[in-house]
Amino acid sequence: MLSEAMAVLGKELTGELRSRVALNAIGLFALTTLTAVAYQIGPYRIAAEDRPHLLAALLWIILFFAATSGLARVFVKEEDAHTAKTLRLAARPEAVLLGKLLFNLLLLVALEVFIVPLYCVLMAYEVKGVAGLVLVLALGSLALAAVATIVAAIISRASGSGTLFAVLTVPLALPLLVILIQGTRAAAESPDVAAVWPALRAIVSLAGVTLIASAYLFPVVWHD
Amino acid sequence: MPQADSIFWVAAVAVVIWAGVFFYCLHLDRKVRELEEHE
Amino acid sequence: MTDKRWLLKWLLGVWLAVVVLGAFFYAPTARGFKGESARIVFFHVPQAWVAVLAFCVNLIASLRFLRTRDPIDDARAASAAGLGLLFSVLATVTGSLFAKVMWGSFWNWDPREVSIAILLLIYAAYFALRQAVPDEERRGSLSAAYAVLAFVTMPFLVFVVPRIYWSLHPDTLLNARGSIDMESRMVQVLVASLVGFTGLFSWLYTLSVRLARIRLRRQQGVEG
Numbered sequence: 001m002l003s004e005a006m007a008v009l010g011k012e013l014t015g016e017l018r019s020r021v022a023l024n025a026i027g028l029f030a031l032t033t034l035t036a037v038a039y040q041i042g043p044y045r046i047a048a049e050d051r052p053h054l055l056a057a058l059l060w061i062i063l064f065f066a067a068t069s070g071l072a073r074v075f076v077k078e079e080d081a082h083t084a085k086t087l088r089l090a091a092r093p094e095a096v097l098l099g100k101l102l103f104n105l106l107l108l109v110a111l112e113v114f115i116v117p118l119y120c121v122l123m124a125y126e127v128k129g130v131a132g133l134v135l136v137l138a139l140g141s142l143a144l145a146a147v148a149t150i151v152a153a154i155i156s157r158a159s160g161s162g163t164l165f166a167v168l169t170v171p172l173a174l175p176l177l178v179i180l181i182q183g184t185r186a187a188a189e190s191p192d193v194a195a196v197w198p199a200l201r202a203i204v205s206l207a208g209v210t211l212i213a214s215a216y217l218f219p220v221v222w223h224d
Numbered sequence: 225m226p227q228a229d230s231i232f233w234v235a236a237v238a239v240v241i242w243a244g245v246f247f248y249c250l251h252l253d254r255k256v257r258e259l260e261e262h263e
Numbered sequence: 264m265t266d267k268r269w270l271l272k273w274l275l276g277v278w279l280a281v282v283v284l285g286a287f288f289y290a291p292t293a294r295g296f297k298g299e300s301a302r303i304v305f306f307h308v309p310q311a312w313v314a315v316l317a318f319c320v321n322l323i324a325s326l327r328f329l330r331t332r333d334p335i336d337d338a339r340a341a342s343a344a345g346l347g348l349l350f351s352v353l354a355t356v357t358g359s360l361f362a363k364v365m366w367g368s369f370w371n372w373d374p375r376e377v378s379i380a381i382l383l384l385i386y387a388a389y390f391a392l393r394q395a396v397p398d399e400e401r402r403g404s405l406s407a408a409y410a411v412l413a414f415v416t417m418p419f420l421v422f423v424v425p426r427i428y429w430s431l432h433p434d435t436l437l438n439a440r441g442s443i444d445m446e447s448r449m450v451q452v453l454v455a456s457l458v459g460f461t462g463l464f465s466w467l468y469t470l471s472v473r474l475a476r477i478r479l480r481r482q483q484g485v486e487g
Contacts, residue, residue, distance in 0.1 A: 154405050159395040167391050171384035175420035206419050213415045217408040224404050235287035242283055246276040259477050
């Protein structure tokens, strides 16, 4: 099962590295939003007492919307290119889900590695607990990728449009976003990793629950 | 007192709204009954 | 048999009429609430309760559909969702009217307010998905999948987020409702209202399912 999943992941990666469509889409989206925000708001325009809230929230807005612009591709392109049927025959559904989930996760991580440091510099975001922030970002990406991947699978079997993807993802991702923003705030304000612990617990359980539900639901969605 | 008076109006409106909804639901129920018996 | 059903329906009609009158004239004005504004609680709470009840009914029907693939189960899920959408709109509107009178603004981002709004978004997303799928069986399985997914993520917003996200309004509706301060007359009206609204939901739901059954029989009659 694992080797099949890795094969799917490998296929996704090679395809992506060749054409770089998803990377460009999310990268460009994030960069544009970041530039707009940094230019208009920058390090000086927010009052000191509002900074913790706003900076954490803005970061996740940028990341989240960039993600919605690119994470659905993973399934939609299969349907569009009519390669979906072949994939159904070639690999087990669990392997397909895992492979594509890992791909989306890597995409998100790549996005964060690029955007987060840039954001901190441009917005003069002082992060005291870097380890905490890394944990929040890593686990948060897993949870976000989990939600996005199963929703992408669902909409690829519907009309596959980007709007439908956003409409379906928002209600599911909102609780996660709130927790992520809270966790980011906690990480920024305290160097102690324990500060992000409540948020991490919530993120992990949400990711766990989503992954289990996806494992159960994906075969249904995939094979219909 | 205007305060006490207006509560009567609000209550009246609420009852009227409910009556409207209720009779409409009865009407729908009757229609569904007819469709069911028609089969 | 049918006579008893008509009797029950008329009883419901009278019951809720009495509840409405009781909400305005029997129940006293609550301490700490502005004037008569507390009375809206007798309608708002049951509406929110029905929205959640509909969510649960939808989940059960969705799970059944995934197992049986019987179109009637999909019809049940859709009927429950339709009523859930209606009642969550009502609950959000009444809640926000109450918030305006009590706290001065229509929306306060209190976690409970946000939960009902998110439930609303979930229902809206559910119907957006259904509209995007022309094939009936696929529509059933995709929307069932989404419903299950939504159900597993909801508890996080309702239970987890309030714990790590401090609400600015400590006397949320739940506290106001559950506190020992509430006089017995208010409890009586509230419980009666809950029963009445549940009865109303039950009636509307059964009507909707009966109609769907007729439609399905007609379809099968035409094809068979």
